[in-house]
Amino acid sequence: MPGPLLETLKGHRQEIAPVWLMRQAGRYLPEYRALRAEKGGFLELVYDSEAAAEITVQPIRRFGFDGAILFSDILIVPHAMGQGLEFLAGEGPKLSPTLLETELDSFTAKHELFNPIYETVRLTRSQIGDQVTMLGFAGSPWTVATYMIAGEGSKDQGPARLLAYRDPARMQAICDAIIEVSIEYLRGQIDAGAEAVQLFDSWAGSLAPDEFERWVIAPNAKIAAAIKQSHSETPVIGFPKGAGAKLPAYARETGVDAVGLDETLDPAWAHASLPEGMPVQGNLDPLLVEAGGPALPKRVEHILKTFEDRPHVFNLGHGIGQFTPIEHVEQLLKAVRG
Numbered sequence: 001m002p003g004p005l006l007e008t009l010k011g012h013r014q015e016i017a018p019v020w021l022m023r024q025a026g027r028y029l030p031e032y033r034a035l036r037a038e039k040g041g042f043l044e045l046v047y048d049s050e051a052a053a054e055i056t057v058q059p060i061r062r063f064g065f066d067g068a069i070l071f072s073d074i075l076i077v078p079h080a081m082g083q084g085l086e087f088l089a090g091e092g093p094k095l096s097p098t099l100l101e102t103e104l105d106s107f108t109a110k111h112e113l114f115n116p117i118y119e120t121v122r123l124t125r126s127q128i129g130d131q132v133t134m135l136g137f138a139g140s141p142w143t144v145a146t147y148m149i150a151g152e153g154s155k156d157q158g159p160a161r162l163l164a165y166r167d168p169a170r171m172q173a174i175c176d177a178i179i180e181v182s183i184e185y186l187r188g189q190i191d192a193g194a195e196a197v198q199l200f201d202s203w204a205g206s207l208a209p210d211e212f213e214r215w216v217i218a219p220n221a222k223i224a225a226a227i228k229q230s231h232s233e234t235p236v237i238g239f240p241k242g243a244g245a246k247l248p249a250y251a252r253e254t255g256v257d258a259v260g261l262d263e264t265l266d267p268a269w270a271h272a273s274l275p276e277g278m279p280v281q282g283n284l285d286p287l288l289v290e291a292g293g294p295a296l297p298k299r300v301e302h303i304l305k306t307f308e309d310r311p312h313v314f315n316l317g318h319g320i321g322q323f324t325p326i327e328h329v330e331q332l333l334k335a336v337r338g
Contacts, residue, residue: 002195003131005066005313009196009235009258009279013311017304019336020067020135021329023319024059028326031058042087046072047116053123060128062326063333067133067196067313068124070189072117074139074200077181078148080114082107091152098151100159104177114185118192125193136194138186140201140240141178141219148174157206164211175219183226190231198237198260199223204250205242212246217253224255237281241318248273263317267306279311284332286316292328297335304336 002010005018026032032055036045045051055071075093079085081104084096097106125134146160147153164171186197204216224236239260240250251259251274261270261282270280284303288296304314314336320329 001130003066003133005133006195006235008311008313009133009237011257011277011279011311013309016337017307017312017314018066018133019314019333020065020069020133021059021316021320022069024063024065025055025069025071026320027322028320028324028329029058029062030326031062042073043085046076047113049116049119049123052116052120053127056120056124057127060132063329065132067135068128069135069198070117070121070124070137070194072120072137074137074144074202075147076113076117077138077144077178077185080109080111080185081148081177081181082109083148093147093152095147095151099145099149099174100151100163104174109181111181111184114188117185118188121189121192121194133195134193135196135198136186136189137198137200138182138223140199140204140216140223140238141175141182142207142215143201143203144178144182145171145174145215146203148178157203161206161211164215168214171215175215179219179222182223186223186227187230190227190234194234196235196237197227198239199256201238201240201243203242204240205244209246212243213249216240216243216246217250220250220254220256228255235279239281248275251275251278258311258313260315261317265317267303271306271310277310279313280307281313281315283315283317286318286321286324289316289328289332290321290324292325292331296328296331300332300335 004014008014008018039045039051052071056068059065060068075085087093146157150159199220227236235257237258238254238256241262243250258279263283263285
């Protein structure tokens, strides 16, 4: 029988909302920090299937979350497309050469880089119980493109937005290439044991309405349709962070099965504006978990109450912060589960 998270994503509301947290496998956990110190850099961990599976399972072991999210990164896709990738301490990811400096067809694809990720999914699936849902993911094309173009994260995604205005045909070609590889990558994760997948569009909020339609809704719709074609039983969660008032259109037009809500959205507005019965995921502010205290269970209760008539996966509005105390996560879980 499917676990409560998978059931919720398929549209069946649960008495107690299932819970997992974005970035739950990572830096706030002492067991993760110990393993990273032993194994070396972030990318080395991602491509070490046994280590990555252990990291994926660590928060399940400690907290009993209802979902295990694959330990990896959205930039594995451009790396497999042939762009150089490194994670520098204190600086974040760097991609080179950038698509401001070179053309896509100068890259030599290395899709074999996906194989260790698929093995991580297989190993994790073998270590978690049937009631824990295995979650795969990929970055959405717009967000991945912003990194490929600028070579790093940027405050307003200016380089990618400028390119999209100046040369929309080139931007379309970049997005189309990312779409194609992302479909292959997600299908591979599902074949390896992922029971649901999430599309992270972390920089969706930087786009004007027409550009949002072209660079967020249309590419995510292509990916969702392709997954439905090959794996019709696998739910797709769309998470367009910062979408704001454009979220209902995203929910209606992309074909995703569930939508993730960031912390800036009013849950009552989301409940009133989104398609009836569509599962939602979110949307506690990660900084409130870091802060803890009496405001945390109050906010949890408010979110749960607002979505009590809709399939709801309890989660954060973005990834959990690395300085979040373990006891605050325990406080959060107690508030959700009673």
